Amino acid sequence: MSRLGDLMKKDKYNVAIVGATGAVGNVMVEVLEERNFPIEKLKLLASERSLGSSLKFRGKEIPVEVLDSNSFQGVDIALFSAGGTISERFAPIAAEAGAVVIDNTSAFRMHPEVPLVVPEVNPDAIANHKVQGIIANPNCSTIQMVVALKPIHDAAQIKRIVVSTYQATSGAGKRAMDELIQQTRALLSGGDVVKQKFPHQIAFNCLPHIDVFLDNGYTKEEMKMVQETKKIFDDDSIKVTATCVRVPVLGGHSESVNVETVKLLTAREARELLEKAPGVKVLDNVEHNEYPLALDCVNKDEVFVGRIRDDDSQANTLNLWVVSDNIRKGAATNAVQIAEILIRDHL
Ligand code: NAP
Ligand code: 3JM
Numbered sequence: 001m002s003r004l005g006d007l008m009k010k011d012k013y014n015v016a017i018v019g020a021t022g023a024v025g026n027v028m029v030e031v032l033e034e035r036n037f038p039i040e041k042l043k044l045l046a047s048e049r050s051l052g053s054s055l056k057f058r059g060k061e062i063p064v065e066v067l068d069s070n071s072f073q074g075v076d077i078a079l080f081s082a083g084g085t086i087s088e089r090f091a092p093i094a095a096e097a098g099a100v101v102i103d104n105t106s107a108f109r110m111h112p113e114v115p116l117v118v119p120e121v122n123p124d125a126i127a128n129h130k131v132q133g134i135i136a137n138p139n140c141s142t143i144q145m146v147v148a149l150k151p152i153h154d155a156a157q158i159k160r161i162v163v164s165t166y167q168a169t170s171g172a173g174k175r176a177m178d179e180l181i182q183q184t185r186a187l188l189s190g191g192d193v194v195k196q197k198f199p200h201q202i203a204f205n206c207l208p209h210i211d212v213f214l215d216n217g218y219t220k221e222e223m224k225m226v227q228e229t230k231k232i233f234d235d236d237s238i239k240v241t242a243t244c245v246r247v248p249v250l251g252g253h254s255e256s257v258n259v260e261t262v263k264l265l266t267a268r269e270a271r272e273l274l275e276k277a278p279g280v281k282v283l284d285n286v287e288h289n290e291y292p293l294a295l296d297c298v299n300k301d302e303v304f305v306g307r308i309r310d311d312d313s314q315a316n317t318l319n320l321w322v323v324s325d326n327i328r329k330g331a332a333t334n335a336v337q338i339a340e341i342l343i344r345d346h347l
Contacts, residue, residue, distance in 0.1 A: 003098030005130035007076055009347040012040035015339075016075045016099070018067055018090065019082030020044035020055060023174045024104055027332040028079055029055050035336055038343070045071055046082070072097035077342070079335050080104055095133025100342060102135050102335045106224060109136040109231070116231050118143050119337040120279040121150045126338060126346050135338055139221070140330025141165050141244065141253055142228040147303040147329070148280060148322045149259060151273040153233060156261035156316075160239040163225060166247045166254040167210060168294060171326050172197055177250055184248070202248050210244040219244055252294030253326040260317045267310045270318055274305050279329070284308050292323035300325055301333045 019025040042057050045067040054061040072094040080087045081104035091101045108114040115125035116136045129135050169180045176197040183193045183203035210221035222242040229240050274282050283292045284306040292304030303324045311317035
């Protein structure tokens, strides 16, 4: 019997993390602990490769279990980050078993009945979680951009966004971070460069290629930014064009964002709005060489914005530099914030 939409308010919830041993899953465990999420039982799920391993939560080692279709009995909230194929197969099973799924993959983001949520931008969309039992977490590059653009859109209505990203290897998982380290070591010590996760050497390089190429010449990562931005702002009139680049950085995505608005909003006005915006921290003192840096943003939850300036080549247009920890706000923290709002306002 389907238990879709059955989750009721309680004092503490049974939470499962699918992909618990991965780059995102590990941080989900940390974030749930840090934010003191009301957990009765935490269930850690991964592949057979992780059998025998465990992760520490609230001072106790929790063994990792192998994911299967019976994993979700008694689970209230299931946080998925084990790739799109696993979500496609197991998220509906978890929802049928009565869990609310918060999915970190691209599998359901554009499904019309699945809310796509960034708490600082469209928290009310969570109300639609009962239809499919799934709430989608946007792509990391989209999340940090829309948090920074929300106050600008509210004040001046965004017409067009031109974004170029400088994305860390952590966005491609644990093995991708290891690949950057291995290649850097090899190149500095005369060893052999090993290429597995990326199509070219990532050390000392920039790759304008994240996820697969599509028929329109863009990558899937770039089209995620285009489509997800329109869905989160619930505004198809916003034009977006993106170039997503992998850079030899371990953690923290940086973005150059050029944004054209319908109404005039000066850089000074935008800075004032951004200084008050939830989840945003303005770091913009060029006279002291202060601007957001990936290295400084890692392990923080805010979206950092700097280099705020008028585009002097075109009216009603601003340039911003937007940096955030792609594994925290870009994935784990955003998912846990969604869970917090779900249990507070929507059960
Ligand atoms: P990762 O470090 O490679 O970790 C992958 C996780 O998935 C591991 O826990 C792995 O378990 C598990 N897994 C893989 N195949 C499995 C299977 N057949 N059955 C059960 N578990 C399986 O990757 P990651 O960086 O954490 O990312 C995981 C996913 O999250 C990505 O594929 C992506 O869809 C999503 N993601 C989303 C964002 C975002 O922006 N919202 C950002 C990054 C990633 P083992 O350790 O047992 O192999
Ligand atoms: C970030 O399905 C997969 O192999 C995962 C691909 C992936 C995604 C995705 O499309 O879900 C890797 C890293 C993402 C994402 O957040 O969009």
